[in-house]
Amino acid sequence: DTGVSQDPRHKITKRGQNVTFRCDPISEHNRLYWYRQTLGQGPEFLTYFQNEAQLEKSRLLSDRFSAERPKGSFSTLEIQRTEQGDSAMYLCASRTGTDGSTEAFFGQGTRLTVV
Amino acid sequence: AQTVTQSQPEMSVQEAETVTLSCTYDTSESDYYLFWYKQPPSRQMILVIRQEAYKQQNATENRFSVNFQKAAKSFSLKISDSQLGDAAMYFCAYFDPSGTYKYIFGTGTRLKVLA
Numbered sequence: 668d669t670g671v672s673q674d675p676r677h678k679i680t681k682r683g684q685n686v687t688f689r690c691d692p693i694s695e696h697n698r699l700y701w702y703r704q705t706l707g708q709g710p711e712f713l714t715y716f717q718n719e720a721q722l723e724k725s726r727l728l729s730d731r732f733s734a735e736r737p738k739g740s741f742s743t744l745e746i747q748r749t750e751q752g753d754s755a756m757y758l759c760a761s762r763t764g765t766d767g768s769t770e771a772f773f774g775q776g777t778r779l780t781v782v
Numbered sequence: 783a784q785t786v787t788q789s790q791p792e793m794s795v796q797e798a799e800t801v802t803l804s805c806t807y808d809t810s811e812s813d814y815y816l817f818w819y820k821q822p823p824s825r826q827m828i829l830v831i832r833q834e835a836y837k838q839q840n841a842t843e844n845r846f847s848v849n850f851q852k853a854a855k856s857f858s859l860k861i862s863d864s865q866l867g868d869a870a871m872y873f874c875a876y877f878d879p880s881g882t883y884k885y886i887f888g889t890g891t892r893l894k895v896l897a
Contacts, residue, residue, distance in 0.1 A: 710887045768815070776826070
């Protein structure tokens with residue numbers, strides 16, 4: 668297993684277009700997170716899955732954002748009608764277990780640029 | 783709501799010297815986990831060290847150690863014998879295992895290692 672994989676690594680899109688990102692977690696990890704990171708800031712929580720169930724969504728996640736994790740495996744994050752303010756690094760992380768004793772493993776992220 | 787504060791946007795250290803990165807947090811919980819993650823340029827975040835709040839003993843991982851002061855809600859990271867490969871963004875993170883299961887990150891400290 669090579670860790671958490673995210674695709675694409677970079678995406679440039681025009682304002683108003685839809686984009687979709689994919690995250691493949693470590694295979695036995697039942698918990699999956701999406702975070703957004705802008706320049707000079709720490710990662711901000713977007714949403715969290717336990718298996719296929721989306722258990723929490725941040726208020727940062729407007730109606731233009733949707734995330735899925737069908738069958739509890741890979742996850743997708745879609746942004747509709749992109750805006751320049753959506754430009755950021757989108758990070759995916761996965762972990763197993765129910766407490767904090769297991770670490771979260773992060774992917775390399777998808778850098779989105781909206782022009 | 784829990785918050786994490788890193789008041790040092792940037793720190794520098796001479797190679798082979800020791801540096802301490804600061805982190806404070808706010809929570810009303812008594813059982814939680816604290817982490818330091820390292821984010822090298824253009825690479826994914828990796829776990830440096832983890833501390834469980836109910837353990838009074840400070841965690842240590844080779845050249846990395848923490849000073850955990852629960853009453854003061856302080857969690858600093860000490861890097862001894864600094865190496866060029868330690869240069870990165872360092873993020874302090876809080877995890878509440880009884881609540882939302884999400885990680886809350888600080889804004890990060892950029893560490894520069896001078897040869």
